[in-house]
Amino acid sequence: MSAYDLIVIGAGPGGYVAAIRAAQLGMKVACVEGRGSLGGTCLNVGCIPSKALLTSSGKYAELSHLSAHGISAGEVSLDLGALMARKDKIVGDLTKGIAFLFKKNGVDHIEGWASIPAPGQVQVGEDSYTAKNILIATGSEPATLPGVEIDEVDVLSSTGALALEAAPEHLVVIGAGVIGLELGQVWSRLGSKVTVVEYLDRILPGIDGEIAKLSQRALSKRGLKFQLGRALKTIEKGENGLTLTLDRVGKDKEEQIQTDKVLVAIGRRPVTKGLGLEKLGVTVTARGFIEVGGDFQTSVPGIYAIGDCVPGPMLAHKAEEDGIACVEMLAGEAGHVDYNLVPGVVYTDPEVASVGATEEALKEAGTEYICGNFTFMANSRARASGETDGAVKVLADPAGKLLGAHICGAHAGDLIAELVLAMAKGATVAEVAAACHAHPSMAEAVKEACLDAMGRAIHA
Numbered sequence: 001m002s003a004y005d006l007i008v009i010g011a012g013p014g015g016y017v018a019a020i021r022a023a024q025l026g027m028k029v030a031c032v033e034g035r036g037s038l039g040g041t042c043l044n045v046g047c048i049p050s051k052a053l054l055t056s057s058g059k060y061a062e063l064s065h066l067s068a069h070g071i072s073a074g075e076v077s078l079d080l081g082a083l084m085a086r087k088d089k090i091v092g093d094l095t096k097g098i099a100f101l102f103k104k105n106g107v108d109h110i111e112g113w114a115s116i117p118a119p120g121q122v123q124v125g126e127d128s129y130t131a132k133n134i135l136i137a138t139g140s141e142p143a144t145l146p147g148v149e150i151d152e153v154d155v156l157s158s159t160g161a162l163a164l165e166a167a168p169e170h171l172v173v174i175g176a177g178v179i180g181l182e183l184g185q186v187w188s189r190l191g192s193k194v195t196v197v198e199y200l201d202r203i204l205p206g207i208d209g210e211i212a213k214l215s216q217r218a219l220s221k222r223g224l225k226f227q228l229g230r231a232l233k234t235i236e237k238g239e240n241g242l243t244l245t246l247d248r249v250g251k252d253k254e255e256q257i258q259t260d261k262v263l264v265a266i267g268r269r270p271v272t273k274g275l276g277l278e279k280l281g282v283t284v285t286a287r288g289f290i291e292v293g294g295d296f297q298t299s300v301p302g303i304y305a306i307g308d309c310v311p312g313p314m315l316a317h318k319a320e321e322d323g324i325a326c327v328e329m330l331a332g333e334a335g336h337v338d339y340n341l342v343p344g345v346v347y348t349d350p351e352v353a354s355v356g357a358t359e360e361a362l363k364e365a366g367t368e369y370i371c372g373n374f375t376f377m378a379n380s381r382a383r384a385s386g387e388t389d390g391a392v393k394v395l396a397d398p399a400g401k402l403l404g405a406h407i408c409g410a411h412a413g414d415l416i417a418e419l420v421l422a423m424a425k426g427a428t429v430a431e432v433a434a435a436c437h438a439h440p441s442m443a444e445a446v447k448e449a450c451l452d453a454m455g456r457a458i459h460a
């Protein structure tokens with residue numbers, strides 16, 4: 001029986017980062033992972049493979065739109081096998097990189113599925129380990145709808161949609177959230193007709209409504225079809241593919257769509273099965289997330305939880321922040337995550353990025369605010385590069401202190417960093433606007449949106 005200061009269960013971005021930071025802080029640490037490779041959902045079947053496919057498919061799509069630049073690329077062909085092999089190599093290299101980081105930092109990697117028979121004990125197969133503290137970082141898995149069985153052949157989760165061997169003629173995506181839109185755009189660019197079906201009457205729930213509308217308009221221009229206000233009722237398999245029956249929400253009307261494949265992208269649910277939480281008395285929410293306090297401790301002393309398996313945004317960088325704050329507090333240091341300042345990015349073309357309050361949330365809370373907007377159509381760098389779709393929107397209190405920022409446009413995922421930092425430092429729109437922004441740059445649209453909030457935009 002080996003004894004540790006900390007055993008982390010799960011080697012996703014929450015778990016592996018927490019394990020490395022704990023080792024840096026002088027703890028004797030082991031990290032248990034059941035999947036054959038390290039890196040969790042993010043590296044294996046999430047952030048990284050999806051971004052690899054978005055980049056490759058983006059380059060392919062771009063080649064068809066070069067004529068406006070006076071460039072003719074001749075006949076363009078696609079080798080989907082090579083494209084997928086590139087993605088697999090990136091995933092393989094990065095997951096192996098974590099094994100190297102574990103060795104470098106002295107973290108023991110235990111392979112297998114873990115359970116917690118009692119506080120301070122971890123069981124992996126036949127082996128038992130003891131630990132002063134246990135950190136659960138078991139992440140999440142794709143959710144599905146009642147009566148809809150994911151077979152990863154015709155009815156896919158994101159995992160299946162990252163590994164298709166051929167572009168389906170027609171792909172229906174159920175759910176217009178981040179994952180559905182990103183993977184929908186990948187397959188649309190690679191040749192599929194893609195229809196996105198969404199229960200709500202808008203896409204990207206949780207994102208500022210105006211920005212979501214800009215995104216929908218731009219994605220429609222790039223070929224995605226949207227069927228909003230529709231709920232998937234049944235999927236029937238026939239000789240000629242799948243028949244989906246959809247309910248028109250609130251209209252007492254049904255519709256049918258024929259398709260080759262369906263991607264169910266309605267969200268993710270926490271993974272806690274097999275850990276023994278019920279027997280331990282660890283409290284979980286109605287939706288199965290592990291309840292934790294501000295120090296990430298569960299209802300059982302000495303057992304902590306972070307990342308996708310606890311309530312909060314299901315994002316890799318949030319899981320990492322959780323993990324670092326948790327182990328720093330265990331080591332007696334101050335640790336804190338400001339969940340209002342966790343940016344969210346949708347890596348479609350154009351990108352969508354967001355931090356802080358949306359306009360809808362401010363209205364609902366009755367908070368007084370001012371708003372600034374700036375369209376990329378009026379930004380010279382966007383005009384030069386032909387990436388004029390979208391806008392920057394900032395929300396601030398009447399004194400100008402930033403409350404939220406939302407961007408739809410090329411490089412939005414990078415542009416948001418300035419506004420996250422500004423909000424973290426309690427900056428005002430005047431302070432952001434007073435900083436010198438390089439010309440010509442997309443970032444000038446951030447400055448102009450801040451100026452607009454004060455009625456002073458120059459190029460609007």
Ligand code: FAD
Pocket residue numbers: 009010011012013014015032033034035039040041042043045046047048050112113114115137138139140158179271274275306307308309314315316317318319347
């Ligand atoms: P996970 O990454 O899910 O890792 C948990 C690990 O624990 C898994 O490897 C699992 O095998 C292991 N495990 C579970 N139970 C046990 C057990 N009993 N014993 C041993 N091991 C166990 N987020 C972003 O921030 N940006 C993105 O661009 C992004 N894109 C995404 C794209 C897709 C297609 C998907 C599906 C997700 C994406 N996400 C993205 C979300 C991101 O992947 C997750 O938020 C993140 O991986 C959560 O990290 P985690 O460490 O909490 O859990």
